[in-house]
Amino acid sequence: MPAIHWRSGAFTAALAILVATSSAALAQKKYDVGATDTEIKIGNIMPYSGPASAYGVIGRTEAAYFKKINDAGGINGRKINFISYDDAYSPPKTVEQARKLVESDEVLLIFNSLGTPPNSAIQKYMNSKKVPQLFVATGATKWNDPKNFPWTMGWQPSYQSETQIYAKYILKEKPNAKIAVLYQNDDYGKDYLKGLKDGLGAKAASMIVAEESYETTEPSVDGHIVKLKSSGADIFVNITTPKFAAQAIKKMAEIEWKPLHFLNNVSASVATVIKPAGFENAQDIISAAYLKDASDPQWDNDAGMKQFYEFMAKDFPEGNKQDQGTVVGFAVSQTLVQVLKQCGDDLTRENIMKQAASLKDFRTGVLLPGIKINTSPTDFAPISSLQLMRFKGERWNLFGDVIDADVAG
Template sequence: MLSTLRIAAMSAAIVAVAATSTTAFAQKKYDTGATDTEIKIGNIMPYSGPASAYGVIGKTEEAFFKMINDQGGINGRKVNFVTYDDAYSPPKAVEQVRKLVESDEVLLVFNPLGTPSNTAIQKYLNSKKIPQLFVATGATKWNDPKNFPWTMGWQPSYQSEAHIYAKWLLKEKPDAKVAILYQNDDFGKDYLKGTKDGFGAKASNIIMEESYEVSEPSIDGHIVKIKAANPDVLLIYTTPKFGAQTIKKTAELGWKPLQIITNVSISVGSVMQPAGFENAQNVLSAAYAKDGSDPQWANDAGMKKWNAFLDKYMPGVDKTDNGVVYGYGAAQTLAKVLEMCGDDLTRANVMKQAASLKDFAPDTLLPGVKINTSATDFAPIAQLQMQRFKGQKWELFGEIISGDVPTQ
C-alpha cells in the first residue's frame, strides 16, 4: 500500500513538474502596451496644416483596426489605435509622440507621417527602444538597421523612385534639359540626390534646381521662374498641395514640358482633380499600389476586399484618394507582423518579426510587388512601375522596376 502511495505521489510530482515546464514554455511575454486582451498602437498624422491631405491615411488605419477588432482581433487581442494630429510640424510631432509613449503607454508607434516629423522623433524612440514602425515617408535613411534598429520604412524610398525616373529619362530622352522643383527639406533633398545619382555622368542634363518652403501658401512664382529657363522636363518633387498647384500653374502659363510627379502626390482625388484633369494629361509618375479608381481592378480579389471594407467602415469616403489605398496596405502589413508575434508581444519581437517578412503581398499592392525584409534590410518595398495620367486615371506601362539604392 505504502509503495502504491509513494508511486502515486511521485507520479503527481512528475505531472506537476511537467505542467510547470509546459506553462513556462508557453509563457506569454508582454511589454508596456500589450496584455492578454489588448494591443495599444500609437500614431501621428497631419490632420491639419500644409500636409492635411494625408489625414485620410490615419482615418483609414483607424477604420481598418476597427474591422480587425470586429473580426475578433489579432490572436484574440483587440487593437487600441490611438492617433493624434501633429499638423506636419516637427515640434508638435515630438510632443504628441512623447504623449503616446509616456501617457498612453503604447507598444509601438506605427506609420507616423512625414520626413521632418519622423526625423524629429527618431532618436527619442530609438533611445527608448520603441518601434517606429513602417514610417509613412520614403526617406532613404529609415533603412539604417545598424544605427537605428527601432526604425523601419514601408513604401519605396524617394531615392529609389528618383533613380527610376532618371533611368527612364536617360533611356527615353537622353538629351533632355531637366528642371527640378523640390521641397526644401529632407523629403525634397532625398529626391534631388536620387536624381543626380541616377543620371550619374549625365547629371549636367539638370539645368535648374528650384526649392520652395512648405510654409509658402503658393509656389506659382517658382513655376514662372523655372519656365524662364525653358527645360524640356519638369520633375515635381512635392507634397500633394504643391503638386496640384504646379500642374495647374504650368497649364495656366500655356507651358507644356514633360512633367513627372512624386508617387506621394499621385492621388486622383486630392491632386489631379484639383489641378484640373485637362491640365494633368500625360503627367508621369511611378506606382507600387493599385489605384482605387481604376476599373482594371474591378475583379481583383484584393481590391474587392478593399472596396467591401470601405463600404462598411468608411461609407462615403473618396475612393479616388490614394491615401485610402496606402493606409489599408500599411495597416494590413502591421496586422501581419502582430499576428506573427503570437504571444510574444515584446517590442524586440515586434521588430524581429517586422524584419522577417517574406514575399508578403497586401491586397492593395500591384501584382509582382512584394514586401521583403531582413535583419539587414529595413526597406520593405523597393519596386515601382511607371504610369501616365490619361483621362481621369493613371495607366501603368512598362515593367516593374527595382530601385537599386543600398542600405545606409
C-alpha cells in the first residue's frame, strides 16, 4: 500500500514538474504576428517625397540604426526587419501603406510614422486592429489619449506645450506685443496655434493681430509673409514645416521685416532650414529644444553625443549630422530598442504597449541634460520638457532653465 501511495505521489510530483516546465516554456516565449525566434518585423511610413521630404532623413537614420543593432546580434538574439514606405505626406497614401504593412507584410507594430495628418488618418484603423502605432513622429496632443486610443503613443513634446512655453516667455518679456502667426492649415498647425492661444489666455484676443494659414500644396508662403508684415506685428510665431520655414526666413529678410521671431522646434534644423535660409537671416530667432544640437561644439566631448557621432561616422556616413532629423531618428530608435529589450521573450502587441507605458527616467544620450523619458498606463507623452534657445552666429544657444511643459501653461 505505501508503495502505491509513493508511486502516485511521485506521479503527481512528476506531473507538477511537467506542468510547471510547460508553463515556463509558454511563459518564456509569446509571439504575435511579426515576431519569431529570429525576427522582429517593424513597419514605418515616412515622407521620402513631397512637401515634407526633408523629414525623410529620420527614416533613413532609423534604418541605419537598426542595421547597427542587427550587426551586433540584434535584440535578445532577434534581428529587426525594418520595412519603411513613402507616403509623400499624403494621408490617403498613408492609409494605403499602413494597410499594406499590417495586412500584407504582417508587421508586429508601426513605429515613428511621420506627420499629424498622416497619423490621424490611420489612428482608428491601427486601434481597431490592435496594432501598436508607437512613438509617432508628431507632437500633436491627441496621441496622449490612452483611454480612447490605447494602441497609439507619441514620443516628442506636444506642440501645444511648446507654444505655451513661448506664450509664457512673451507675457513675461513683451506683455504689450502685437503677434502675427503663420500656420500650416491642418491638425499640426492648429494644435500649435491652440497652445499659443491657451498660453496667452485672456490676452490672446488682443495680442494676436494677424493669423495666416497656408496649404502644403502652395509653392511658397511669400505672399503670407508680406501680408503679416503689414499687420504691424512686432512678434512673429512661425508654425511651419522645413521647406516653408526656410522660405519665411528668407522672405522676411528680403522685405526687411524684423519682429521677434519664434520658430517651431520641428523646423529648427540648422542643415535643412537655417543654412538654406542664410545664417545672416536667422539671427536671434527663438525656438525650443529637447535634444542636443549636433552642430553645437559644446557637446563635442559629451559621452552621449560621442556615441551619436560614432554612429554617424561608422553606420550612416551618408547622413548629415547637422540635420536635426538624424538626432531624432537616433534617439527614437534607441527608445524603441529599450522597449523591445524590456519585452524579453513576450513579443505580443499587448506587451509592447505595456512596456512602452512603463518607461522610467529613460535617457538616450542625445537628450538635453535634465530631460528624461517617462510613461505610465495613463500618460502616453514620453517627453514633456523643453529648453528655449536663440540662434546666434551659426548655431543655437540654449538659455534659461529646462521647462516642464506639463506645468508651462
